[in-house]
Amino acid sequence: MSGLVMPAPKAEVMARRAEIIADLRAIVPGEGVIDAINEMRPFESDGVTAYRQLPLAVVLPSTTEQVSQVLAYANANGIPVVPRGAGTSLSGGALPLADGILLGMGKFNRILDIDFANRTVVAQPGVTNLGITTAVAHEGFYYAPDPSSQIACTIGGNVGENSGGVHCLKYGLTTNNVLGVEMVLISGEIVRIGGKHLDSGGLDLLGLIVGSEGLLGVVTEVTVRILKKPETARAVLVGFPSSEAAGACVAAIIAAGIIPGGMEMMDKMMVHAAEAFLGAGYPLDVEALLIVELDGPEAEVNHLIERVAQIAGGLGCQTLRASTSEEERIAFWAGRKAAFPAVGRISPDYLCMDGTIPRKALPEVLRRMEAMSEKYGLKCGNVFHAGDGNLHPLICYDANTPGELDKAEAFGADILLLCVEVGGVLTGEHGVGVEKRDLMPSMFNEIDLAHQQRLKCAFDPEALLNPGKVFPVLHRCAELGRMHVSGGKLPFPDIPRF
Amino acid sequence: MSALIKEPASTERLCPRDEADVVEAVRWAVSNGRTLDVAGSRSKAGLGRHIQTDATLELAALSGVTLYEPEELVLSARAGTPIAEITALVAASHQMMAFEPMDYGPLFGQPAGGGTLGGLIACNLAGPRRPSAGAARDHALGLRAVSGRAEAFKAGGRVVKNVTGYDLPRGLAGSHGTLAAFTELTIKVLPRPETVETLLILGLDEAQAASAMSAAMGSYYDVSGSAHLPADIAALVPAVAGAGRAVTALRLEGVKPSILHRRGKLEEMLRARGELSFLNEAASLTFWQAVRDVEPFAATVTSPRGGEVGAGTAPGEGFSSATSPSPPPLTVGERENILDTAPAIWRVSVAPMAGADVVAALRPLGARAFYDWAGGLVWIALPDGTPRSAEVRAAVAATGGGHATLVRASLAARAEEVFQPLDPVTKALVTRMKDGFDPARVLSPGRMYAGV
Numbered sequence: 001m002s003g004l005v006m007p008a009p010k011a012e013v014m015a016r017r018a019e020i021i022a023d024l025r026a027i028v029p030g031e032g033v034i035d036a037i038n039e040m041r042p043f044e045s046d047g048v049t050a051y052r053q054l055p056l057a058v059v060l061p062s063t064t065e066q067v068s069q070v071l072a073y074a075n076a077n078g079i080p081v082v083p084r085g086a087g088t089s090l091s092g093g094a095l096p097l098a099d100g101i102l103l104g105m106g107k108f109n110r111i112l113d114i115d116f117a118n119r120t121v122v123a124q125p126g127v128t129n130l131g132i133t134t135a136v137a138h139e140g141f142y143y144a145p146d147p148s149s150q151i152a153c154t155i156g157g158n159v160g161e162n163s164g165g166v167h168c169l170k171y172g173l174t175t176n177n178v179l180g181v182e183m184v185l186i187s188g189e190i191v192r193i194g195g196k197h198l199d200s201g202g203l204d205l206l207g208l209i210v211g212s213e214g215l216l217g218v219v220t221e222v223t224v225r226i227l228k229k230p231e232t233a234r235a236v237l238v239g240f241p242s243s244e245a246a247g248a249c250v251a252a253i254i255a256a257g258i259i260p261g262g263m264e265m266m267d268k269m270m271v272h273a274a275e276a277f278l279g280a281g282y283p284l285d286v287e288a289l290l291i292v293e294l295d296g297p298e299a300e301v302n303h304l305i306e307r308v309a310q311i312a313g314g315l316g317c318q319t320l321r322a323s324t325s326e327e328e329r330i331a332f333w334a335g336r337k338a339a340f341p342a343v344g345r346i347s348p349d350y351l352c353m354d355g356t357i358p359r360k361a362l363p364e365v366l367r368r369m370e371a372m373s374e375k376y377g378l379k380c381g382n383v384f385h386a387g388d389g390n391l392h393p394l395i396c397y398d399a400n401t402p403g404e405l406d407k408a409e410a411f412g413a414d415i416l417l418l419c420v421e422v423g424g425v426l427t428g429e430h431g432v433g434v435e436k437r438d439l440m441p442s443m444f445n446e447i448d449l450a451h452q453q454r455l456k457c458a459f460d461p462e463a464l465l466n467p468g469k470v471f472p473v474l475h476r477c478a479e480l481g482r483m484h485v486s487g488g489k490l491p492f493p494d495i496p497r498f
Numbered sequence: 499m500s501a502l503i504k505e506p507a508s509t510e511r512l513c514p515r516d517e518a519d520v521v522e523a524v525r526w527a528v529s530n531g532r533t534l535d536v537a538g539s540r541s542k543a544g545l546g547r548h549i550q551t552d553a554t555l556e557l558a559a560l561s562g563v564t565l566y567e568p569e570e571l572v573l574s575a576r577a578g579t580p581i582a583e584i585t586a587l588v589a590a591s592h593q594m595m596a597f598e599p600m601d602y603g604p605l606f607g608q609p610a611g612g613g614t615l616g617g618l619i620a621c622n623l624a625g626p627r628r629p630s631a632g633a634a635r636d637h638a639l640g641l642r643a644v645s646g647r648a649e650a651f652k653a654g655g656r657v658v659k660n661v662t663g664y665d666l667p668r669g670l671a672g673s674h675g676t677l678a679a680f681t682e683l684t685i686k687v688l689p690r691p692e693t694v695e696t697l698l699i700l701g702l703d704e705a706q707a708a709s710a711m712s713a714a715m716g717s718y719y720d721v722s723g724s725a726h727l728p729a730d731i732a733a734l735v736p737a738v739a740g741a742g743r744a745v746t747a748l749r750l751e752g753v754k755p756s757i758l759h760r761r762g763k764l765e766e767m768l769r770a771r772g773e774l775s776f777l778n779e780a781a782s783l784t785f786w787q788a789v790r791d792v793e794p795f796a797a798t799v800t801s802p803r804g805g806e807v808g809a810g811t812a813p814g815e816g817f818s819s820a821t822s823p824s825p826p827p828l829t830v831g832e833r834e835n836i837l838d839t840a841p842a843i844w845r846v847s848v849a850p851m852a853g854a855d856v857v858a859a860l861r862p863l864g865a866r867a868f869y870d871w872a873g874g875l876v877w878i879a880l881p882d883g884t885p886r887s888a889e890v891r892a893a894v895a896a897t898g899g900g901h902a903t904l905v906r907a908s909l910a911a912r913a914e915e916v917f918q919p920l921d922p923v924t925k926a927l928v929t930r931m932k933d934g935f936d937p938a939r940v941l942s943p944g945r946m947y948a949g950v
Contacts, residue, residue, distance in 0.1 A: 118849045189923045196849035201903035202917040207668030231718035251569040257689035300756030356657040388659040425655040425662045451651045454934030485528045
């Protein structure tokens, strides 16, 4: 990989590898510790395959007690720990460290409690996202966040990354659907936060833990809320002659008080790629295609479909089709869901970016991305969670062409900086990880980042959990803890002050 | 620090005009070893542990909406912006704060309609829509704040979907000013439902009600509020007092055709459980406001200067609302005298099916209670100002866990634990967070936990 710099491996840890592995085997016996290079290979990268690193050892615990002992051991011996779920991260969040333990949570794969009366599920972190829905589907329930990796990704990883999906405008991200966790701190101490009830009266530690990218602790149990699957879902496929018109339609739908279950936009390149890939029946003469899905009670869905059709018609859409059967609705989505493999067919490699922008900035962002595409000489298609402004540009490149990965990465960084420039953010749902780590200063100044790191220090003072992720520079906690405040005169002598 | 044993009621008021002033105020406090009570308009000063500080940092002058883009679903405002101003502004675009912020005014014997955005987020308040729409924290997108290090910082962003860095806006929601003083907040706003109706089931006991609410919340029919008022409480709420029995209420919001459809389906589903009734839009609005603001337990107080403040607690007495004329607010001293003797009020959050068990355990103490959040949020009034903390916490623990917060009690009671006590590991964690954000303990020290 190009310019990525990870924390330098600690020589004293590397030198003790054999001893450390023996100690870990005493904690996690049998096949729970992997140290053979060929067996560690599958763990050397996550969904961002451009970055690879073999860990010191892979440890696969199966009980909370083992996790606790492994972390306490790592803490006592200054060994970094990188937690990993299914390894589907799109930001390099589970990239191992040469001197670090890769802590795979895959053996935590049991659902512990299903409570339909309270509408909750308690699952171990290695249960897949879809596994939760599958476990409750017979009663018509489901777990709402649906990242596109939901077949493989785990609920523990979802908690780490605060994963989203196409339905999160209406149903929220992971953070809005998690009620509690059991978590092991780097000290080995076990804390339980939340439960089957809503909202602690006190500090919202749960809100900080969700999306903390494995830097604060290792989650060993998750309580989520489940929802009744909507009675009906119908989708409308709307084609527009320009992305501006499609964007205006999205704004008008929301301004009309409608929050669709999903609202996706694809640009012309993506429409053509998807159509070539599986013949979804998308119109090919449009510049932008919207999929608007309404879900809920049947009467409501039918009523809202009418209104969406009116709005789209009033804004000059070229084509409009509402699904009339479940098969047709699924067909509308099939092209969108196959967007990534479809691009994989027309380009040897691609980078998937993940910025969020205020939706009104879409035309400007698309225009400037086109200019960047020309500048870098790389094609770029766009799929867009249009309702919440989450943009996924797919940059096409060929890793076998020297220098092209570097160009693609520079292009991607330019896109994310553009997102920030127009009032958006670096990542909407994939996380910072290593991929966007060095761009953090474009959003946050040193004081902002220092305050975030002080939170990290409260959980992990020696910075042993997932170091090298999220923060471009990891300051020592002792340094961050010092306070320099000068002054001291009350500069406002009148009452009320100021 | 020694804040707890100073003179009563801090008199020094610091009223910053902008973020730079807030930094100056905190710098002054840090340099001189002084403590600050972080406040907005002081409408919720009765929440949290009772503390004495050297000065009050009043952020009400940091006021004004700085950005509102209805089609982007975002609003930014300075921390001291009145909630009422934001509610009115977004209502004009048919939007709302979907978490349905509750108003503690009536409970504390103050006029309804007070409070600032900063206070709302700092206390992480939410109303009956909480189970379906989330709490305040779920709508906090970004913030600017000043920590106890006298440093201004920002976190989050101004878009509705963002995972860049730790979710400090969410983490600081509910921090009651103990980690940072907010100066500006960005929140998500959502479309207002076109209309609302309420289906009532009459005469259920508490266990039957929990079961009925669970069935409704677990149905296809998008119930956006589910509350149960035992007969003695229902008698205090004008919209349902006529029923003369316990009332289980299920709220339906949205477009008219959808509501009609859902109401029909729910009626079919629930008919066998009890006699059904119905509240129209106007009655629904007053009913859910009464539930949201805990009006049945509002402090009945007569101001020494004349005029009733707050709502009645006896059957037949009138209810305060945002529209009724408000008498002059009580002074802090007057209010504290009243709250010293008023019934202690607990806010208990447990698994929805466990709410009735908590109440059953406390009935022998003379507890009166009603339920929101399908049974999971229980408002409990104990007969006098005595909080009976041990019994309440034991009742909550017996259900398998949850949180009990003492929201109204005498000053003496509020100097003790008010929030759910933390286990030692979590307490140490929270203390280290305080060390990071406010090492000199200048920001509302002790408001949430002793020593924090």
